[in-house]
Amino acid sequence: MAAPSGTLNCEDFSMFQEVLKLMRTIDDRIIHALNTTVPTASFKGKVDATQTCKELYESLMEAHSSRDRAIKTCIAQTSSAVNQLYEQRARYSDNLSLIKQLRKEQTKLKLMQSELNVEEVVNDRSLKVFRERCRIHYTPPKVQ
DSSP: OOOOOOOOOOOOHHHHHHHHHHHHHHHTTHHHHHHHSOOOOGGGSSSSSHHHHHHHHHHHHHHHHHHHHHHHHHHHHHHHHHHHHHHHHHHHHTOOOHHHHHHHHHHHHHHHHHHHHHHHHHHHHHHHHHHHTTTTTTTOOOOO
C-alpha cells in the first residue's frame, strides 16, 4: 500500500493542499489497512502478521518522508521568493503591487509552515494506531 505520489505545486496553495491530501491517503486509511491485513487470533496461521506489519510500517515511513521532503522543498522555494520580494521592496518601496505580492507570499509561507504541524499530528496518529495493532507482531527499528 504505497502512498500516491504527486507533483507538489508550490505556487498555488490550494493545489499544494490537494496533493498533500492525496499523499496522506495511507495515513487516512491506516485503520482499514490494519483491519484487513493483520489477522485476528482466529486467522493467525493464514497470514504472516510480522511481514505484513513490517511492509505497512515501511510504507508509512516512506510516505511520511516523501511528504516531509515535499513540504520543506515548497517552504524553501516560497521563502526564497519572499526574500527576493523583500529586496525588491527595499529598492521600490512605493510599488503597491510589489507590497501586495510580498504579503501574499508571506501568507503562503506561513500556511506551508503550518502544514509541518499538521504533518506531525497525522504521523503521530498513524504511528499510534500502527503500534496498537502491530506491537506483538513487529517492532520497528529505533530512530536515532
